[in-house]
Amino acid sequence: MQKIYPSIPVLKEDEGKIVEISYKPEAKYLISAGQAISRFLNELKNGKIIGRKCFKCNRILVPPRMYCEICFKSTDEWVYVRDIGKVVTAVVSYITVDARKAEKPEVVGIIEFLDAPTQGIFHRINVNPEYVVNRKIFGVTVKAVWKKENERKGDINDILYFEPIEEIK
Amino acid sequence: MKTNINIKNRVAIIGAGMTLFRRKLKETPQEITFEAVKMALESAGLEAKDIEAVVIGSAPDAFDGIHEKGEHLADGALAYLKPSKRVFVGGATGVMAAISGWWHVASGLYDLVLVIAEEKMSDAKPHPQAVFLHIWDPILEKPLNPNLIWIFAMEMHRYMYKYNIKKEDIALVTVKNKKNALDHPAARDAMNLTVEDVLNSEVLVWPVQRLDISSITDGAAAIVLASEKVARRFTDSPVWIEGVGWALDSTHWTCRELAYPLYLEYAGNMAYKMAGIENPRKQLDFAEVYDPFNYKELHHMEGLKLADKGKAPELTREGVTQRDGDLPICPSGGLLGVGNPIAAAGLMKVCELFWQLRYEAGKRQVKIKNGYALAQAWGDLMQVSTVLIAKGG
Numbered sequence: 001m002q003k004i005y006p007s008i009p010v011l012k013e014d015e016g017k018i019v020e021i022s023y024k025p026e027a028k029y030l031i032s033a034g035q036a037i038s039r040f041l042n043e044l045k046n047g048k049i050i051g052r053k054c055f056k057c058n059r060i061l062v063p064p065r066m067y068c069e070i071c072f073k074s075t076d077e078w079v080y081v082r083d084i085g086k087v088v089t090a091v092v093s094y095i096t097v098d099a100r101k102a103e104k105p106e107v108v109g110i111i112e113f114l115d116a117p118t119q120g121i122f123h124r125i126n127v128n129p130e131y132v133v134n135r136k137i138f139g140v141t142v143k144a145v146w147k148k149e150n151e152r153k154g155d156i157n158d159i160l161y162f163e164p165i166e167e168i169k
Numbered sequence: 170m171k172t173n174i175n176i177k178n179r180v181a182i183i184g185a186g187m188t189l190f191r192r193k194l195k196e197t198p199q200e201i202t203f204e205a206v207k208m209a210l211e212s213a214g215l216e217a218k219d220i221e222a223v224v225i226g227s228a229p230d231a232f233d234g235i236h237e238k239g240e241h242l243a244d245g246a247l248a249y250l251k252p253s254k255r256v257f258v259g260g261a262t263g264v265m266a267a268i269s270g271w272w273h274v275a276s277g278l279y280d281l282v283l284v285i286a287e288e289k290m291s292d293a294k295p296h297p298q299a300v301f302l303h304i305w306d307p308i309l310e311k312p313l314n315p316n317l318i319w320i321f322a323m324e325m326h327r328y329m330y331k332y333n334i335k336k337e338d339i340a341l342v343t344v345k346n347k348k349n350a351l352d353h354p355a356a357r358d359a360m361n362l363t364v365e366d367v368l369n370s371e372v373l374v375w376p377v378q379r380l381d382i383s384s385i386t387d388g389a390a391a392i393v394l395a396s397e398k399v400a401r402r403f404t405d406s407p408v409w410i411e412g413v414g415w416a417l418d419s420t421h422w423t424c425r426e427l428a429y430p431l432y433l434e435y436a437g438n439m440a441y442k443m444a445g446i447e448n449p450r451k452q453l454d455f456a457e458v459y460d461p462f463n464y465k466e467l468h469h470m471e472g473l474k475l476a477d478k479g480k481a482p483e484l485t486r487e488g489v490t491q492r493d494g495d496l497p498i499c500p501s502g503g504l505l506g507v508g509n510p511i512a513a514a515g516l517m518k519v520c521e522l523f524w525q526l527r528y529e530a531g532k533r534q535v536k537i538k539n540g541y542a543l544a545q546a547w548g549d550l551m552q553v554s555t556v557l558i559a560k561g562g
Contacts, residue, residue: 005355006204007188007388008195010291018195023234031307041308061424063309069419089330089427091322092375097314098299108319110327110423120423122310122323133375138330156309 036064039078041154047146051116053079060116081115083144084165088112088120090137092129105129111142111162124161131168141166177277181400181407182559184213184393185520190357190508193291194387198233199245201389202287205513206247209283209391214403220393221279223253226266226286228511228548231300232293246285259304260461260548261415262286263390263515264555267544268413270394271557280396287389288510297385304550318382322374324427324551325464329376331428332479334467336376340367341485342463343380343505349492350502352532357386357508367463383461386508390516392523408526411541412444412558422550433472433547433554440556446541449474455497455525455535456543457518459554461504466490469545470498472554497535500525515546519557526561537561 010018033041036052040063043050051062052075059068060079067074090109096102107127112120126145131137142162152158186208188194188201196204202225210217225246227238235241239255246253256266263286270284290297301317328334341364350359362380370379400407416435418425425431437449446452456475460466467481475496476484484490490498501507501521504514522542524530540561547554 005187005189006208007191007201009189009191010193010195014195025234029307033308037308063421065421069421089323089327091319091326091377093316093319093322093373094375095316095318095373097302097316099296099316108313108315108323110323110427118424122315122423123313129375132326135326135330156312 036066040064044156044158045152045154047149047152049081049083049113051079051081051119053077060119062113062116062119063121081113085111085113085120085142085162087125087137087140087142090125090132092132107132109137114141123156123159126161126163136168140164140168176275178275179397180271180274180410181395181397182392182410182519182523183395183400183404183407184209184215185391185523186212187355187390187513187517187520188388189355190386190388190510190517192357192384192386194289198238198287198289199242201289201387202242202245202285205287205389205391206245206283206285209393213393215281215393217247219281220247220251220283222273222282223248223251224266224270224273224282224284225253225255226257226262226284226512226516227255228257228259228262228288229300229304231303232288232290232297234292242287247283258548258553258555260459260511261515261546261553261555262512262548263517264519264544264546264557265415266512266516267392267519267557268415268555270392271410271413274394274396280399282394283391284394284516285389285391286512286516288513289387290385290510291387316374318374318377320422320551321462322377325462326376327427328464328468334479334482336368337364338482338486339381339464339467340364342460342466343367345485345491346460346466346499346503346505348506349500349533350506353502353507356502356506358384358506359502377462381463383504383509386510386514388508388510388513390513390520392516392519406527406562408523409560410557411560412440412442412446414439414443414556416554417549418552420550420552422552427551429478430468430472430547430554432552433469433545434474436554436556437473440543440558444541444558446558449543450496452539453496453541453543454537454539455500456545457499457501457503457521458545459504459515459518459547460499461509463505465547466498466503469547473543473545473556492533492535500530500533500535515555518544518546522559526559
């Protein structure tokens with residue numbers, strides 16, 4: 001086996017001395033939300049959560065999809081589900097999207113809808129981080145807290161966060 | 170028993186090479202690609218003209234800021250006027266590139282194929298994390314401003330909750346791999362640590378702390394593949410690829426049981442079946458499972474049936490996975506110790522199989538009994554795994 005490995009590491013003292021070019025790409029998009037998610041977003045505006053049911057496996061898919069990836073067929077009907085679920089997992093973030101220190105910790109997690117077993121979304125959870133660290137938040141029933149009706153825009157942030165509706169033991 | 174599948178050529182790895190893995194390398198992506206390729210060719214005793222086809226592996230384009238990175242890397246990858254392709258399955262790309270190289274030869278199409286994987290993560294500013302934002306669903310997930318670590322933290326915490334696993338036990342993986350890396354001459358993050366060091370490191374996204382994660386890294390790795398027909402012309406000790414497997418789970422990661430990587434069980438079964446491995450725990454001499462986070466090593470050991478569900482921490486605690494243990498895991502030092510230039514890190518694991526199975530791993534050498542070893546990588550939205558099983562001698 002060769003003992004000498006190629007390439008030249010840039011050490012701390014070399015920083016600023018090597019030739020580098022700054023580059024910032026610009027890319028903008030207008031993304032079609034599609035059949036299923038357009039309806040889902042419009043229903044968020046009404047303060048409602050909607051899924052699609054597959055008659056073959058009987059799952060209610062939330063967020064909705066026009067096809068079932070397991071049965072590989074078109075889904076069959078629209079079904080409203082309650083905005084209530086159980087916390088499947090949760091974490092406390094101390095950093096921002098680009099890895100800088102966040103101003104205050106934020107709890108996020110996956111909420112599995114009571115009316116749509118196995119199906120969940122990821123969102124903020126309004127709970128003391130201590131319940132995440134001691135893992136007591138797992139399995140707790142939570143409900144969506146919505147923006148005021150006239151402030152909703154038909155996006156995922158129309159839900160402010162989910163909040164426990166039972167005592168955490 | 171080996172299954173009778175229709176493979177035209179048995180495929181050997183006959184050479185391997187890699188650059189240093191470092192926080193920042195002075196070279197361009199093409200230049201480190203060139204360096205790794207040259208080293209692999211020298212290791213195989215081949216000249217550039219001997220290579221018939223090239224497979225390039227590189228993870229998200231946005232790291233280097235250049236789309237169609239395959240083409241970008243081509244000249245440094247020895248692809249000039251050769252059939253070449255780029256493979257991409259997120260973090261699982263490094264092993265997928267090797268699998269793709271395998272089928273180029275196994276199909277009978279070529280006798281000598283080069284596989285090269287490259288990643289230069291240091292160029293993205295202020296931090297490559299910001300680039301990762303663009304792998305999320307733009308409608309339902311991106312508006313919540315997620316950091317990539319969130320999803321892994323969610324998976325790690327689910328795994329800890331389901332099997333009642335302590336952070337102390339997960340931290341042992343970091344301690345082991347960074348220590349193993351002390352013997353790897355190309356390693357970026359080799360060090361002697363204690364469990365307390367890991368537990369006291371900065372909390373990023375609980376339960377993930379600084380020392381639970383591998384570091385952003387620049388680097389490249391390459392291997393040379395040969396058909397059985399020509400392999401022995403170049404080496405007396407080819408390392409045979411005996412099994413390959415890969416599988417992809419649903420993109421709807423919030424609708425899956427995150428405590429267990431089912432897709433990896435499928436990928437592993439495919440590779441085990443092809444290699445004729447019925448009891449991986451006994452038959453494999455060691456495994457280079459994918460360890461970008463410490464809990465992932467445990468998670469992946471379970472998916473690969475190297476440990477029962479929830480029991481990988483116990484094996485780690487008992488020392489089974491140490492280099493001198495019963496089933497060494499990541500004797501190279503893994504991503505946690507050697508570094509994590511995404512695609513190159515996966516292929517580095519295949520390089521380690523090559524060096525270990527030829528008794529060329531120096532101080533890292535593990536005991537070879539049955540001659541079988543496994544390399545695995547994992548990626549996309551926590552949904553894909555790629556597996557390669559090699560045999561020495």
